[in-house]
Amino acid sequence: MAISYHRPTAIFVDLAVIKENVAHAVLQQQGKRDVFVAVKANGYGHGAVPVAKAAIAAGATGLCVATIDEGIALREAGLTQTILILGLVDVQWLPLIIQYHLAIPVATQEWLEEAWSVYQNERLSGQVYLHLAIDTGMGRIGFQENQAVLAAVHWLENHPSFVWEGIFTHFSTADETDTAYWKKQNERFNTLIATLPRVPRYIHTSNSATTLWREDVGNVVRLGIAMYGHNPSGGLLPMSPTLKPALSLESELVQVKKVPAGAGIGYGKSYETKQSEWIGTVPIGYADGFVRGMQGFYVLVEGQRCEIIGRVCMDQLMIRLPHSFETGTKVTLIGKNQEEVITIEAIAEHLGTINYEVLCLLAERIPRHYLNTTGIFE
Numbered sequence: 001m002a003i004s005y006h007r008p009t010a011i012f013v014d015l016a017v018i019k020e021n022v023a024h025a026v027l028q029q030q031g032k033r034d035v036f037v038a039v040k041a042n043g044y045g046h047g048a049v050p051v052a053k054a055a056i057a058a059g060a061t062g063l064c065v066a067t068i069d070e071g072i073a074l075r076e077a078g079l080t081q082t083i084l085i086l087g088l089v090d091v092q093w094l095p096l097i098i099q100y101h102l103a104i105p106v107a108t109q110e111w112l113e114e115a116w117s118v119y120q121n122e123r124l125s126g127q128v129y130l131h132l133a134i135d136t137g138m139g140r141i142g143f144q145e146n147q148a149v150l151a152a153v154h155w156l157e158n159h160p161s162f163v164w165e166g167i168f169t170h171f172s173t174a175d176e177t178d179t180a181y182w183k184k185q186n187e188r189f190n191t192l193i194a195t196l197p198r199v200p201r202y203i204h205t206s207n208s209a210t211t212l213w214r215e216d217v218g219n220v221v222r223l224g225i226a227m228y229g230h231n232p233s234g235g236l237l238p239m240s241p242t243l244k245p246a247l248s249l250e251s252e253l254v255q256v257k258k259v260p261a262g263a264g265i266g267y268g269k270s271y272e273t274k275q276s277e278w279i280g281t282v283p284i285g286y287a288d289g290f291v292r293g294m295q296g297f298y299v300l301v302e303g304q305r306c307e308i309i310g311r312v313c314m315d316q317l318m319i320r321l322p323h324s325f326e327t328g329t330k331v332t333l334i335g336k337n338q339e340e341v342i343t344i345e346a347i348a349e350h351l352g353t354i355n356y357e358v359l360c361l362l363a364e365r366i367p368r369h370y371l372n373t374t375g376i377f378e
């Protein structure tokens with residue numbers, strides 16, 4: 001994907017804010033738990049490598065990604081900390097996993113046995129770092145039966161090249177007001193841990209919501225959305241005011257024109273001017289992750305809300321302006337413009353989705369610029 005540096009649409013990520021958010025989370029753990037940060041999906045749209053470096057500088061000790069390739073990208077950028085892949089991986093990639101020293105989840109005994117065959121057949125050497133995934137009620141990945149976990153633990157004792165580094169589960173309702181199902185999952189995990197003959201180095205269950213709002217076991221948290229300053233529950237549960245969003249999205253007016261009453265705007269002529277109106281064109285569209293559903297929402301120009309009118313095109317959109325502006329005037333699509341702010345959460349609400357999705361959709365072709373609050377440094 002070619003990053004579009006030569007158009008005035010860009011994402012700004014304040015790494016000082018990321019660092020403050022992570023430092024706050026580290027402080028909250030009072031030295032009792034490690035903070036691993038989730039930088040999968042290009043660091044929730046913020047850029048995985050700069051965010052990972054900032055988080056490590058602020059006290060995080062591990063990184064979570066979704067795929068082998070995301071892990072390799074971090075290693076190639078020089079990150080030496082624990083990198084845990086959260087999704088299941090095929091045994092054929094064992095050589096890469098060993099080469100890049102990636103920790104991986106295991107969900108079945110069959111996987112262990114297949115992986116052992118690959119290890120032997122390909123005459124691999126080196127250690128494979130494994131985290132047993134436990135499905136306590138998410139229904140996604142992991143062992144379901146305690147007996148199967150015990151069998152895997154026993155198997156691992158006889159296969160020292162396969163290092164049992166961790167055990168974890170994932171909660172499905174930690175961001176909701178009703179705690180009953182969360183408690184059930186937590187209890188299942190605790191019961192399992194109590195039956196184990198020994199425990200591995202890392203025990204982890206906490207995502208952001210659990211870290212913010214629940215008491216659970218474990219000596220590691222896997223912090224995602226909260227590190228980026230966003231509320232895992234949208235707005236349902238109160239967010240710590242210390243955690244601040246780090247990302248803004250800006251562009252410029254590339255054309256400003258006055259059109260007569262009755263003019264059609266955009267594909268399908270879904271907006272027709274009621275009177276003579278000032279229309280501005282902004283170079284961002286659904287190919288940037290600024291999806292068609294944004295029609296009817298607004299952007300900020302000199303502190304004023306301007307409605308997105310007509311259908312959002314692939315690379316451009318049109319807005320209704322209160323009066324004429326110079327071309328080149330700044331347009332804020334996410335973030336602060338004078339006294340007005342557009343939050344990711346407001347966009348998510350408009351689209352009927354969650355803040356996570358809005359962030360992850362921001363396309364790689366939008367350049368990311370990194371700030372330290374006082375100026376661009378990367």
Ligand SMILES: Cc1ncc(COP(=O)(O)O)c(C=O)c1O
Pocket residue numbers: 038086170206207208209222223224225226232
């Ligand atoms: C297994 C696992 N742990 C942790 C996280 C981080 O979650 P959050 O962004 O809600 O903190 C995720 C994200 O989806 C995940 O899948």
